[in-house]
Amino acid sequence: MAKRSSYNSNGKLDKEPEKVKISKESLKETLLLFTYLKPYKTKFFLSLIFIALSAFSTMIFPLLLGKMIDAAAPGVKVNLPQSQMSGGFGGFDLKTVQWSLNTIILLLFLQLTVQMVFSFMRIYLLTEVGERSLADMRKDLYGKLISQPMSFFSEQRVGELSSRISNDLSQIQDAISFTLAEFLRGIFTLVIGLSFIFWISTELALVMLSVVPMVAIVAVVFGMRIRKMARKAQDQLADSGNIVQETFSGISVVKAFTAESNEMKRYTKSIFSVVDTAIGNARYRGAFVSFMIFSVFGAISFVMWYGAKMIQTSELSTGELTMFVIFSAFVGGTFAGFADMFSNLQKTLGATQRVRELLRTEGEPVILDDRIIKPAHIIKGEVEFKDVKFSYPSRKDIQVLKGINLKVKEGEQIALVGPSGAGKSTIASLLLKFYDQESGSILFDGIPSHDFQLTELRSQMAFVPQDVILFGGSIKENIAYGNQEASDEQIEEAARKANAQEFISKFPEGFETIVGERGVKLSGGQRQRIAIARAILKNPAILILDEATSSLDSESEQLVQEALERLMKGRTSFVIAHRLSTVRNANQIVVIDKGIVQETGTHEALIQSESGLYKRLVEMQFDWK
Ligand SMILES: Nc1ncnc2c1ncn2[C@@H]1O[C@H](COP(=O)(O)OP(=O)(O)O)[C@@H](O)[C@H]1O
Ligand SMILES: [Mg+2]
Numbered sequence: 001m002a003k004r005s006s007y008n009s010n011g012k013l014d015k016e017p018e019k020v021k022i023s024k025e026s027l028k029e030t031l032l033l034f035t036y037l038k039p040y041k042t043k044f045f046l047s048l049i050f051i052a053l054s055a056f057s058t059m060i061f062p063l064l065l066g067k068m069i070d071a072a073a074p075g076v077k078v079n080l081p082q083s084q085m086s087g088g089f090g091g092f093d094l095k096t097v098q099w100s101l102n103t104i105i106l107l108l109f110l111q112l113t114v115q116m117v118f119s120f121m122r123i124y125l126l127t128e129v130g131e132r133s134l135a136d137m138r139k140d141l142y143g144k145l146i147s148q149p150m151s152f153f154s155e156q157r158v159g160e161l162s163s164r165i166s167n168d169l170s171q172i173q174d175a176i177s178f179t180l181a182e183f184l185r186g187i188f189t190l191v192i193g194l195s196f197i198f199w200i201s202t203e204l205a206l207v208m209l210s211v212v213p214m215v216a217i218v219a220v221v222f223g224m225r226i227r228k229m230a231r232k233a234q235d236q237l238a239d240s241g242n243i244v245q246e247t248f249s250g251i252s253v254v255k256a257f258t259a260e261s262n263e264m265k266r267y268t269k270s271i272f273s274v275v276d277t278a279i280g281n282a283r284y285r286g287a288f289v290s291f292m293i294f295s296v297f298g299a300i301s302f303v304m305w306y307g308a309k310m311i312q313t314s315e316l317s318t319g320e321l322t323m324f325v326i327f328s329a330f331v332g333g334t335f336a337g338f339a340d341m342f343s344n345l346q347k348t349l350g351a352t353q354r355v356r357e358l359l360r361t362e363g364e365p366v367i368l369d370d371r372i373i374k375p376a377h378i379i380k381g382e383v384e385f386k387d388v389k390f391s392y393p394s395r396k397d398i399q400v401l402k403g404i405n406l407k408v409k410e411g412e413q414i415a416l417v418g419p420s421g422a423g424k425s426t427i428a429s430l431l432l433k434f435y436d437q438e439s440g441s442i443l444f445d446g447i448p449s450h451d452f453q454l455t456e457l458r459s460q461m462a463f464v465p466q467d468v469i470l471f472g473g474s475i476k477e478n479i480a481y482g483n484q485e486a487s488d489e490q491i492e493e494a495a496r497k498a499n500a501q502e503f504i505s506k507f508p509e510g511f512e513t514i515v516g517e518r519g520v521k522l523s524g525g526q527r528q529r530i531a532i533a534r535a536i537l538k539n540p541a542i543l544i545l546d547e548a549t550s551s552l553d554s555e556s557e558q559l560v561q562e563a564l565e566r567l568m569k570g571r572t573s574f575v576i577a578h579r580l581s582t583v584r585n586a587n588q589i590v591v592i593d594k595g596i597v598q599e600t601g602t603h604e605a606l607i608q609s610e611s612g613l614y615k616r617l618v619e620m621q622f623d624w625k
Contacts (some may be wrong), residue, residue: 036137061326130176145358208328383431388441390435402594409572428546430442474515479511480537482534483537528548528560
């Protein structure tokens with residue numbers, strides 16, 4: 001079950017759904033997904049009926065064509081032996097009945113009209129069922145994903161995850177609204193077609209079946225082998241594409257080291273390996289095609305020859321041979337199509353496996369609907385860490401926090417400083433309950449954090465990170481992100497307090513200006529102030545600022561700093577800061593290094609300690625500036 005990934009011409013990772021062995025378990029998994037069809041089961045079964053009807057109706061066509069030929073040259077066939085399957089009821093025998101040419105053309109058009117209705121209904125109904133059930137599945141899957149704990153997201157590459165999900169779901173959708181229909185139609189066609197063939201002439205049917213399946217099996221086996229080989233050539237081509245991409249994205253290195261000829265050699269070598277593989281494949285493909293031409297047409301000739309001989313001995317009419325050949329073509333074509341379907345089924349099983357896995361996981365207990373919960377306990381803002389130890393779930397062996405102790409009183413400012421990698425952001429993550437601590441406890445107003453509901457706790461905190469991401473939508477919507485009920489006045493008030501009013505009013509659309517991926521690009525400082533307005537509107541008891549001003553130029557830093565001072569007033573604030581000048585006034589400065597608290601105190605106290613880490617950090621920044 002090797003994972004296959006290759007690069008497409010843009011050099012992007014292209015993942016095709018993995019194939020999975022067809023087993024009892026994997027089939028069972030897949031069938032479980034059919035619960036999504038339940039709400040639409042009437043339509044689903046109707047569409048299955050239409051598939052059967054349309055397959056049956058299609059098969060009437062060759063029958064009528066044959067009759068037409070016989071109508072043109074009647075009486076060729078004499079002394080018809082009593083046929084095996086002739087539906088001779090009520091004096092009507094489909095086999096011997098003679099219609100006039102005009103009756104037949106009428107019947108043909110009748111058949112085509114009915115066929116039109118059946119085909120339309122089958123496509124329409126099945127697509128509707130497929131789309132609707134897929135939408136339900138997408139919604140559930142998105143809900144599962146968005147409520148996964150943070151550890152889930154740090155273990156997987158999010159881009160890969162979302163693209164895989166969409167690929168997997170497309171595969172499933174394909175299976176429901178296309179492959180399934182094709183499969184059923186194939187089965188019906190096979191059964192009906194074979195019945196007709198035997199009905200026309202058992203003898204000729206047996207002759208045909210002694211040659212055609214052999215050819216079909218060889219074709220399928222050959223075909224699979226050729227596809228595998230073609231894939232190898234594709235992979236090699238992708239490798240050479242990589243060389244091109246690599247050299248041009250690092251062109252300055254190539255030129256500086258005069259490595260053009262080396263790269264040329266590398267590229268040529270890779271290109272020629274593609275040529276070798278392709279030529280090797282051509283031998284195979286050529287053999288395949290010529291074999292197929294020989295055997296397919298050989299088989300047709302053989303069956304026709306046998307049939308023609310039967311016409312000579314009046315065992316068969318011309319029209320019947322025509323029917324027979326067309327039916328055989330239908331059956332043969334269907335049979336060949338099954339190979340594709342089989343590989344498609346394997347891919348679908350792989351896709352459903354991953355989707356099922358995700359649907360089965362337990363997310364965090366977050367609220368996914370419009371419910372608003374009133375916190376059972378309104379947090380005042382006292383926070384305490386008691387001997388908190390933690391390592392990330394993805395790197396269990398490295399303990400990031402090795403027993404953190406700290407206490408902050410209601411409404412106080414606590415600054416976390418220390419070298420990068422010390423564990424400051426990790427402390428913020430634990431506060432927000434992105435992760436659970438390994439041991440020790442975190443207390444809010446003296447109550448252990450695990451006594452709170454997750455949403456209850458998070459709804460009383462606000463977080464301003466270093467890099468603020470705005471979502472697609474208006475500035476207004478982005479400010480109201482933490483408080484959907486806010487009025488326009490409240491939003492504007494928050495923007496004013498966040499020093500954001502001025503730049504927002506400069507946009508022609510003001511608060512309605514669209515930001516995010518497809519909207520106006522805001523500067524780091526502007527985004528920061530929107531995030532602050534967001535936090536002001538949320539009016540949290542506890543505020544967490546993680547390097548909120550670190551990446552700003554000094555002018556916007558001042559505006560942001562001012563807004564932050566306003567925001568922090570009267571709330572417990574955790575300020576993680578890189579520039580120590582911004583935390584001078586904190587009630588308490590906690591110096592963290594290597595996962596433990598090294599020093600605690602006010603700026604004045606800490607700066608006194610000659611050998612202290614804080615003093616060293618301050619001096620380093622001073623030198624550096
Ligand atoms: N999601 C994560 N998974 C595994 N290790 C992490 C993760 N985030 C941070 N770390 C590691 O934890 C340590 C502390 O990181 P962090 O708390 O971000 O430091 P700081 O914010 O003080 O610079 C670092 O060694 C970092 O490599
Ligand atoms: Mg950090």
